[in-house]
Amino acid sequence: MLQNFIDAYSPDNLRYLFGGLGITILVSVVSIIGSFIIGSILGIIRYVKIKYFSAIVGVIIDVIRNLPLILILFFTYFGLPNLGVKPEIIPAAILAMTIFESTMLAEIVRSGIQAVDSGQMEGARANGLTYWQGLWHIVLPQAMVKMIPAIVSQFISLVKDTSLATIILLPEMLYRSQIIYGQNTNYIIPMFVAIALMYFVVCYCLSVLARYLEKRQA
């Protein structure tokens, strides 16, 4: 058994797995940045209630939020070619993750803004700020502080969800471990231990960060 572990963690295999970790992190970081920007914009649009527009955005957010991520991955990777666009695997994965996570973040942002006491906006308006100035300088900074723990835990799910992109053959950790243990069944357990550990370390660090931010805010 021990020998299996030693053989499985050969330098070549480890390099291959860590390459997968690199792709996981690449896809996660790009999607985190993208979905943070798009999600915040969508959340604000939903909060400010622009006639018709906000309602339509709201419906789109709710539809995407309530679909499985795997389905969205399929749409971007297998569906888009039917419309004449053929994305590569990594951009397709990033696109799907960004679309899905933006809608999740939009909900967090919206409820975060709603949680700010309405007196803040009234006070800002009474002091001569316009609605948008009040939103930008007074309400949003307070809302952001409240939202940060929820946002970080959403990012933890995002990192974990990158594993679903193995279904469109994104060469990340899980996919690469399958290739390694596909060659030798003795490597199955070592491979599972390795990827579980790698995911755990990345996500646990993020959850510690989330908890720290939560404590500091309280």
Next chain:
Amino acid sequence: MIHIFQNYWGTLLYGLGQTLLCSILALVFSLILGTLFALLEESPNKFSRGIARVYIEIFRNIPLLVITMFFYVVFPLYVIKMNGFTAGTIGLTLYTSAFIAETVRAGIQSVDSGQMEGARANGLSFWQAMRHIILPQAFRYVIPPLGNQFVNLVKNSSTLAFVGGFDLMYQGNVIASSSLETIAAYSAVGVLYLVITLPISYYMRYLEKRLA
């Protein structure tokens, strides 16, 4: 998309049934497990608190797919043979139970601490007080987040497609490859998912507003 429903309604319904069955089974078991670990975490015993902490952290920080694949690939090799549906449901149960444990724990903590003190002062043991005084009050706060967990469960049950669980997502792939109408097939599957998840999440939002 309509003709996908017309031509494949049997396949789609079967998938929908499997998805619902798996989600409900996983919900029931993860509710039991999650409550158990939430109680362990709130218990006065340091050792049981440690066990609960480790369990929750492990299953919260490892992707669902890795857990499911573990039961699908490793278990048959060394322990017991199981089909994709079973492996998927077990994975889903363990994964969700960690989140439910956190939800229930937050519910328990939101109950005023005077309730526990009052119960103890009236001669109830810690566990009696939990069972009869704290948990019934905690569950009222926990219902909206639990409903959202169920929505997540239904969405996450699509990982069954990876292990041949014959769920909705799996059937969607089958239909997409046999009809060659990728977008229509996946749209049909999407509509069926929304039929389950949208009403629940709207109802939970309504409940949240009413409780707040």
